[in-house]
Amino acid sequence: MPRFSVIVPVRRARGQLRECLESVLGQSFTDIEVIGVDDGAPDGSGLLFDEFAARDCRVQAIHLPPGAGADGRRNAGTERALGDYLLFLEGHSVQLPDALEAVADRLDAAGDPELLLFGHHWRPFRGRSRPTRSLELLGALPAGRLTLAEHPLLLDIAPVSWNRAVRRSLHEGEKLTFGPGRHGERMYAFQTLAAADSVAVLPVPCVEHRGRRPLPATADTAEPAGGSAPHELVDAYTGLLEFVRDRPRLLPVQPLLFERAARELLSGYPSVPRRRRRYVRSVAAFHRAHRPEEHRFPEGAQGLRPRLMGSGRYAVLGALDMALALRRSLRAAPGAVRARAGRPLSGGYYYWWQRRLPLDDGLAVYAAYGNRGPSCNPEAIFHRAQELAPRVHGVWVVSRGRLDSVPEGVDHVVPGTRRYWQVLARATYFFNNVDFPDHLVKRPGQVHVMTHHGTPLKIMGLDQQSHPAGAGGMSFDRLLRRVDRWDWSVSANPHSTEVWARVYPNAARSLEAGYPRNDVLATATADRIAAIRRALGVRPGQRAILYAPTHRDYETAFSSRLDLVRFCEALGPESVVLVRAHPSYEGAGLPDHPALIDVCDHPRIEELCLAADALVTDYSSVMFDYAHLDRPIVVHAPDWETYRTVRGVCFDLLSGAPGDTPGAISTTTDGLAGIFLDGSWRSPENEALRAAFRARFCPYGDGRAAERVVRQVLLGEADPVAGRA
Template identity: 85%
Template sequence: MPRLSVVIPVRRARGQLRECLESVLTQSFTDIEVIGVDDGAPDGSGLLFDEFAARDRRVQAVHLPSGAGQDGRRNAGAERAVGDYLLFLEGNFVLLPGALRAVADRLEAGDDPDLLLFGHHRRPFRGRPRPTRSLELLRTLPEDRLTLAGHPVLLDIAPVSWNRAVRRTLHEGEKLVFGPGLHGERMYAVQTLAAAGSVAVLPIACVEHRGRRGLPVETDGPEPADGTAPHRLVDAYAGLMEFVRDRPPLRPVRALLFDRAASELLAGYPSVTRRRRRYVRSVAAFHRAHRPEEHRFAAGAKGLRPRLMGGGRYAALAALDTVLALRRSLRAAPGAVRARARRTLSTRYYWWQRRLPLDPGLAVYAAYWNRGVSCNPEAVFRKARELAPQVRGVWVVARNQVDSLPGGIDHVVPGTRRYWQVLARATYFFNNVNFPDHLVKRAGQIHVMTHHGTPLKIMGLDQQDYPAAAQGLNFDRLLQRVDRWDWSVSANPHSTEVWARAYPGAARSLEAGYPRNDVFATATDERIAEIRAGLGIRPGQRAVLYAPTHRDYEAAFTSRLDLVRLCEALGPDTVVMVRAHYFYEGAGLPEHPSLLDVCEHPRIEELCLAADALVTDYSSVMFDYAHLDRPIVVHAPDWETYRTVRGVCFDLLSGRPGDTPGAVSTGTEELARILLDGSWRSPANEALRAAFRARFCPYDDGRAAERVVRQVLLGEAAPVGGRA
């Protein structure tokens, strides 16, 4: 039987749950069991419990029917616990290093008290850890065994489930349960204090309370908007007083708890926005039913006497100035004046168009900051033509890219009148990057972020700790753009976790695979031969695609390979295709008969199909190429610099199955040897590639675009990888 049972109930914590679980399982104190509970978590959080349970026998995954709620998840975890003490932890919190050892030592030193209270740090969303009042109070208490009756200040310690260790015999003997609703956890915490015959304190921080966007803790939904929250507090305290009344040994704390309840119910009166008379009657009934005979109100605290705080009339002190003072220089160019007038007219036209009804048969597509028709949005667009022809698609394309558009593509140029019209009237929006800030999302519009790669490097809010990665990023605006998303397309479970953490918002994950990679499952040998011939690759000639990534700390493309020496070493029977990142303007490649510059080729998917092997450093193309089950060589001479300056999600060069896709080189001669001696496709590297594919290409069936179209445009089945 383990000493400690750690119960982790989750509803939506996919992006943070891995770190939470690792913070528990890597503790120096190991005599534990971990019980993870979900009830059909819509983001697939429960899948992580299964993953950890498969590799660590201390973990138990519990999956409840949907709708169990916070109370159901916590109670189910407690029911399955067999440890001496119960601890609860939220899926987006972490245990601090050494926490469980400190808890276990304090329990032993305190001769196994019924309850142990420990401290926590609070880390606001996008903030640094801060000390808490609860921790300060714990430091003022003696280390002796305490009781609530003797130390009422214990009620001022945060009444939550995750800052205490509850002896399981107390939990079961007193039939402690979490109640439903907003106050269920709070009342459970007070019950543990009331019922405990002995309380010990540990005045150190054991938990880091991590705030989430808009919600400090995980909940099943927002607080009720009908003004009934204060009424529910009356019911919760009534349940608490009944719990105490039914247990005669708890009589010494009845007056204390009633006084706390009366004080809070009085303080809650100003927040009652509806049914105030009903609230007053409910509180009066609570007083009649639960006020102990020996209780005496403090002076001036009798009854509900709402006071007007600072009454009187508030007159308007000033009106907002709605007219902007336009300061025009006498030397202003006529063109600048006209451009400003056009912007004003466009803004007004866009405002007027947003007052018109949405067009349910109109979808807007864009990719790579309007650089053309490509990537995941294109694959969705073409599949939508087939499966949902009633939804016509219009592409947003920069003016300088219009001439390169394929035939039959309806498009608009940013800034034109029709551009503002389609933004205002379309129902569906697909993009692999964010739409501009000037787009105003209307009620009823559906935005799909398709993304354009599986993340190795850190992304989104995770970039805050990496200055080189965060150059030019405004994180407040980023979050505003994220708030427009309804769906976030994911290529694999790894991406789902990273997107949830890096882009916290209400978007639902659509684990469908990347639509652009469907071609890897559907391309025929004839099509591949056609692509190779178009690139000038001879039949029988080996083609190696070298596709390095962008480095935020470099302004121009720098090859980490001596390309001429590589081509000379490989000989004329191998052609090396070089594809620099599209962020760089011109790669400046050397001349060589075996060197093929494909930097301007419009489709990276075709280059992958043409290649017999991929050589890359840290580019996300490796995850796409893995679908083809062809050799991948990681050329990483500057890995330590890149991971330190840019930041990464996992150790690409660890050599562990699932992390490293194949052979690794750090110099030109070493890469040439790998490609010449056969080790690029050795059995060992084939095994690494298989594990890499299993982790990052789980939905490789050529139907990702179909899943997106059916889910978003047709409202049909949920995606293969998660729950809608």
């Protein structure tokens, strides 16, 4: 049997769970089992448990049906545990290095106590890690074996499951379980303290507990519904005191637990919005059943509210509340008047008026790349929707200077016009590969689909907070307000799903369907590919190489890391190089050479991929798209160290590990030319790398990604192929 059973219960932790599990499995102390428990939430956290279980025999995965709740997940993990001690870890937090070694050493030194409390650090959402008050309190306690009756300070240590090691014999012998609702974990923590005959402390941080962004309650984010929090608190403390009452040896700790309960129940009274009479009565009943005979209320005004609550004097409490509220309103009245007088008149009356009219469930708004015209994932979805959901009329938002990019017959509006405000106010569906402007007000019933426009190699979203040079003055507060509008987040592969969940924390559902713009890479015919090559000026028999480097946030103009003329001269006349600078730059400013073709303004990157026999790129996400074609990819990365330090990356592209590196690697122009001259650009070794890369990043290259999005979003059908609704 292992020394420790580390139980990891999760709900919607896909973006953070990999780091969590790696922090446990990478510990210096290895005599452990890891029990991952998920409840079928649609973010796919359970898939990560399966992945880790497949490669590490210490990991086992438990998949519960939806609606199990936090208590169901934790209890399921404890029922499967075999270790001497039970430890818990939330899926969004991590164990600090050598934490389990420190816990094991302390348990040995203390003679295997029934309970060990250890310290933690707290890292708030978008904040830095810092020590906690619990860590300070642990340092103030003696190093020997303790009990709660002798050391009431133990009650002030954070009452959570993940800061303690519970001897399994105590857990099973006392029939400890996690109760339902918001307070089940706290009551379990109190039960372990009350029941343990020996408690040891470890004033060392072992866990970094990480705050999560509060999300609106939806069918996907909310735990199973219970009663109101204050009423649940009465029931929870009633269960705790009954647990103590049923075990006579625990009666010495009853006064401590009752005092704690009385304080919390009193503080919960203001948060009861309705049915306060029932709450006061239930608190009074709790007092009658569990208040120790020796308990005394505080004297004077300080004890007025506790006495009224404990005796159920609801009417007197209400009168007191009214008197205090009247006094507060009289004090605040002058400021409120001044605030109303200073409010400016609101604008956008037409948009405001249109938002009062009913939504049109047959209207969808499309946009791409800041209103540059139909392209990318939204365009592929638009065309598929015309076939599968013709009742939904699509309107594109296109900037005035880009109107020539709109094909004939495609309905469109220009930002700022009256019809623009009308479609924004009345449409039900919104598709974009970047965020819509801040002035868009999302109405109840509107559905926003973020399609994204690449697979992340470079860090994105909130991860850019640690790389300010690449963030370009981004407002992360505005970013979060924008992502809160998403209902669906389209993902090309499991890697993207994890990253989007971490860097864009919101309540959106992941739609792991593949990228719709890549459907053409699976469906294009040989005749179409030949026509594209002819239109670009590629002669029959010529080798076409697409050179598509990425944007560098720390540079204002395109700067090729490749000597294009020298490269072309080395390859000879039977090769042609299609140069595609990132759209953020105004062209590439290419030198004059017959083998160079400037395709910077070509509207379809997918067509350029189809035309090319090989891709040369540095860190552009086009490599993930091009991999669908199963054609050679060469990474030309002379400035990798600079790029990953300044911009930040999600994984090591140049590691050479299967799944990380798509093919051959070069760092100089001569080295790149040599790869094409000696044939290693398509060697068996590089073909194997490409196969692993495709397996990781191209699981949905069947030409049906756009159909999956349309069926899920517009038709409300679950996808039978991807299985990731």
